[in-house]
Amino acid sequence: MNVADIPKVYTALAEWASCLIFVLGMKKRWGKWKTAGILAVFLAALCVLQYYIGVWPVAFWIPAMGCAMLLMCACIWLCCAIPAASAALCFSVAFMAAEFVASVEWQIYSFLLELGYGSVAVEIILFLLFYAGLFTGLYFLVKRYFSDADRRNASWQEAAASVLMAVAAFLISNISYVYPNTPFSSSLPAETFYIRTLVDFSGVLILFLQQERWREMTMKKEVDAVNSILHRQYEQYNLSKENIEMINRKYHDLKHQIGVIRAERDSEKREQYLAEMEEEIKTYEAQNKTGNQVLDTILTGKHLYCMQHDINFTCVADGHLLDGMNVMDICTIFGNALDNAIEYEEKIEDKKKRLIRVAVYSQNRFIIIRVENYCEVRLTEGNHLPETTKKNKEYHGYGLKSIRTTAEKYGGSMTVKTEDDWFYLRVLIPKTEKL
Numbered sequence: 001m002n003v004a005d006i007p008k009v010y011t012a013l014a015e016w017a018s019c020l021i022f023v024l025g026m027k028k029r030w031g032k033w034k035t036a037g038i039l040a041v042f043l044a045a046l047c048v049l050q051y052y053i054g055v056w057p058v059a060f061w062i063p064a065m066g067c068a069m070l071l072m073c074a075c076i077w078l079c080c081a082i083p084a085a086s087a088a089l090c091f092s093v094a095f096m097a098a099e100f101v102a103s104v105e106w107q108i109y110s111f112l113l114e115l116g117y118g119s120v121a122v123e124i125i126l127f128l129l130f131y132a133g134l135f136t137g138l139y140f141l142v143k144r145y146f147s148d149a150d151r152r153n154a155s156w157q158e159a160a161a162s163v164l165m166a167v168a169a170f171l172i173s174n175i176s177y178v179y180p181n182t183p184f185s186s187s188l189p190a191e192t193f194y195i196r197t198l199v200d201f202s203g204v205l206i207l208f209l210q211q212e213r214w215r216e217m218t219m220k221k222e223v224d225a226v227n228s229i230l231h232r233q234y235e236q237y238n239l240s241k242e243n244i245e246m247i248n249r250k251y252h253d254l255k256h257q258i259g260v261i262r263a264e265r266d267s268e269k270r271e272q273y274l275a276e277m278e279e280e281i282k283t284y285e286a287q288n289k290t291g292n293q294v295l296d297t298i299l300t301g302k303h304l305y306c307m308q309h310d311i312n313f314t315c316v317a318d319g320h321l322l323d324g325m326n327v328m329d330i331c332t333i334f335g336n337a338l339d340n341a342i343e344y345e346e347k348i349e350d351k352k353k354r355l356i357r358v359a360v361y362s363q364n365r366f367i368i369i370r371v372e373n374y375c376e377v378r379l380t381e382g383n384h385l386p387e388t389t390k391k392n393k394e395y396h397g398y399g400l401k402s403i404r405t406t407a408e409k410y411g412g413s414m415t416v417k418t419e420d421d422w423f424y425l426r427v428l429i430p431k432t433e434k435l
Helices: 008-025 032-055 058-079 084-114 120-145 156-178 189-263 267-285 293-308 327-345 399-409
Strands: 312-317 355-363 366-374 413-419 422-430
Touching (some): 008 032, 008 058, 008 084, 008 120, 032 058, 058 084, 084 120, 293 327, 327 355, 327 366, 327 399, 327 422, 399 413, 399 422
Antiparallel strands (some): 355 366, 366 422, 413 422
16 A cells, blocks of 8 residues: 555545534534434445545546545535535535545654554554544534524535635645646655645635635625614604604694584584594504603504504503613614514405514513514524525525624523414513613
8 A cells, every 4th residue: 555545444534524523513404313324324435435446446536536525515415404505615624624634644644654653553543633633623613614504505606616626625635646747746755745735734724714704704794784774773763753743743733623623513524524533543542652752753653554554553561661772772673573573464364363562561670572473374493583584585684683683782682483373572681770
């Protein structure tokens, strides 16, 4: 056996261990026993394939390694609850990491072998130390960069770029081993080791730097979307405030209309005037008096909209509990929660089932905000939040994220669930000196 040739069983174990790290670090598609069964099957498949790669002619090396790559990608996709593009992206990093771990471990052992320290015991000890240490480090990197792969939804362009980079790095790192007589390869074992390990490490480093860049871009995109929602809710608050001021002026005018009605002798006209007044009074009744002017404005605006669209809206709220909260934060929580509820209720054909309930109260040193609406479907949850029901998922679905972020700003939390044909959103905020 060529001393530069890594034992194929080591290569198979490195490829499988790298897949295992990604499976452990991400959301699973199946239960633990089914996942373990899938991993066992792929371990056997990789070992058998690598064995034949070691005995087949060099001409079969490239297609056989292509099969090994497909097996790794399939293993990650079958075990992890992620889209195919995200699985391909994860595979690219897993494959390069496996190549680097196998290469650096065998390079160190070959160096000790030349010095006369080579033995089965040394080989096993180095194998255990390097594989355990390096794959443990990979696990923490996977938790940081790929734990949200189920919701980040990598594009096929990102996946293709990563896979292409991994394949290119792999071919360059192994060219001296397969084809020693080229301008880009070496026939000396020491140089072959060095080239392979260095290129593999560079490939791993580049792929993780690429992930960091994409991760920053994704986070910036989410922050921009949340900020856009915050400003939109604040604009809606100002608009509602203007509408309520107009309603108050109209209510003041009713006093003068009453005098006109009393002077009217025609009973039909008098009834007509009374009917018009009754409609205007209904509009005024939509105003909510909670004790917090900002909350009153938001609830009144949403209540008026619900009346116009046949949605039954009820509210019991102690607005004084929110006096210490920032205006923008109140707009964020109630504006987004009610917008989501109203959007769903408008889709219900039976108008009797269009129901929204709001409550704000204190309990056990917590301020509790509850927004509930009738919901006939059980929403799919992703990353502890239900996924948006809108078709364009790229630019929607940030409403609940902004509510959760606002609650956490005050040391609180947000929970959502569907039960008995109702959707429940609850925000808990601990009482402090400011609240």
